[in-house]
Amino acid sequence: MNLTEIYNEFINFDAASKFYITLITGLIIFLYRTFLNMYSESEKQTKDDKNKAGEAIAKLDAYLSIYVKSNREKVDQDKLIEKMGESYLYLNYKIRKKIRLYYNNRSEACIITLRKVIAETIDAYGTPNEEKLMIEQIMSYVGKLIKxxxxxxxxxxxxxxxxxxxxxxxxxxxxxxxxxxxxxxxxxxxxxxxxxxxxxxxxxxxxxxxxxxxxxxxxxxxxxxxxxxxxxxxxxxxxxxxxxxxxxxxxxxxxxxxxxx
Incomplete structure (x- = not known):
């Protein structure tokens, strides 16, 4: 059934049926546009947050590299905890869990584990502005429309x-x-x-x-x-x-x- 046949069927409906069909169709279109815009804004915000998180993790990783080469005295530990606190809100659950563990015992084993988790997280980040394959771009676009x-x-x-x-x-x-x-x-x-x-x-x-x-x-x-x-x-x-x-x-x-x- 093509669009012309559908339209001919529609105009043969009574006034009440036309009203409800138009109302439901309009509601679906309104909801679709609303959710599409909402998801687009959410995706943009998520991307910004991810970039901030990446910067925070990279800075923390850099300071951990400085710390392990230091004397590791109490003043160095306090400075490290201060740096952890500055980036804490941008970190994922796994890294936060390791940081809280270090807060409690200040163990050097925690630092080793933390550096390993941070390295894995940094490696999982894609290169900014990296060009995606055509199939990835198509799947991403289709996903946005379907969501x-x-x-x-x-x-x-x-x-x-x-x-x-x-x-x-x-x-x-x-x-x-x-x-x-x-x-x-x-x-x-x-x-x-x-x-x-x-x-x-x-x-x-x-x-x-x-x-x-x-x-x-x-x-x-x-x-x-x-x-x-x-x-x-x-x-x-x-x-x-x-x-x-x-x-x-x-x-x-x-x-x-x-x-x-």
Whole structure:
């Protein structure tokens, strides 16, 4: 079916159908442009941050080279820690972890390990303004165009679920039935938000991603599969999943609080 046939089919629709089709199409185009601009700005900021991080790591590496040739007295260690502090915010998780270890024990073994990690990080940086292969440029461009599609699909799915929830909600008379329906809605929405959030984070920060721990993944997987299990057992008890998810998230927040670190 070509564009002319699609257009002919469209003009034969009634006024209400035309309005909704135009509204949805306009919404999709608006969301696509919004997310495309947002990702472009984010990519630009990420590139700037990466350049700053590269400069900070290079300067720290240079000062470590000076330090290992020094007398390594306390004044030299204090100066090194000061330099570490200046670049700390721009460093990745692995280097920060090694620096915190050095803060605690000031061990020379930590310096050796730190220099090794820094060397690996510097080697992973590409040369600035290095020309990419044509296939890399094409893949990068296609990736930029495709990236906004995932959040749009998520929003549309959540919107459809929300409309379905509202259409059912207004037909119910019992307050308890309305509460159960809303909890069912939340139990389905939460896993979608979690999955899309994790995927988005992995795509944006794959290289710097660090494993948050076994218990974190158990809680997240539990929150995702809980509604599926409830639907399999008895979908009348789907609302219980919302309570379980709530307590799992509270436990996760308590686990991540500063007092428990």
């Amino acid at each position: 906004p599609i995932a959040p749009i699909i998520t929003i549309l799915v959540m919107l459809i679920i929300a409309i379905f929830h509202y259409s059912q909600f207004i037909t119910l008379q019992s307050t308890w039935d309305k509460i159960v329906l809303t909890l069912n809605f939340l139990a389905i929405i939460f896993p979608i938000m979690i999955v899309m959030g994790i995927l988005s984070h992995l795509i944006e920060n794959f290289k710097d991603f660090h494993n948050p721990g076994f218990s974190f993944w158990i809680i997240i997987i539990g929150a995702i599969i809980c509604p599926i299990i409830m639907i399999t057992i008895n979908n009348n008890y789907l609302y219980i999943s919302a309570f379980i998810q709530f307590f799992l998230f509270v436990f996760l927040l308590i686990r991540k609080s500063p007092t428990n670190e």
